[in-house]
Amino acid sequence: MPKKRVKRTVKAQRAVDFLGKDRNVNWVVTLIMSIFFGWLGVDRFIMGHVGLGILKLITFGGCGIWWIVDIILIASKYDFKNINWVEN
16 A cells, blocks of 8 residues: 555645646737736636636636736736746
C-alpha cells in the first residue's frame, strides 16, 4: 500500500506544479473578450480561472459589477496571480 500512496503523492505534486506555473495570456484578446463576453466569464476562462469563470457565468458577471471591475483590471494590466500579459 505505501507504493500507491507514493504514486498519488507524485500525481498530486504534478498537478500542483502544473497549476502553479505562470501562464502567458494575450492582453489584447483578453481585453476584447472581456468587453464583449465578460459577463459570461470568458475572460476568466482565458486566464485559467475556471472556478471564477463559472461563478461569473452563473451570476451574469456579478449583475454587471464584476464585469466592469474585470474590464478595468484587465485594461490596466493588473498583476493577476500566475498570469504574464503578452501583446503578440
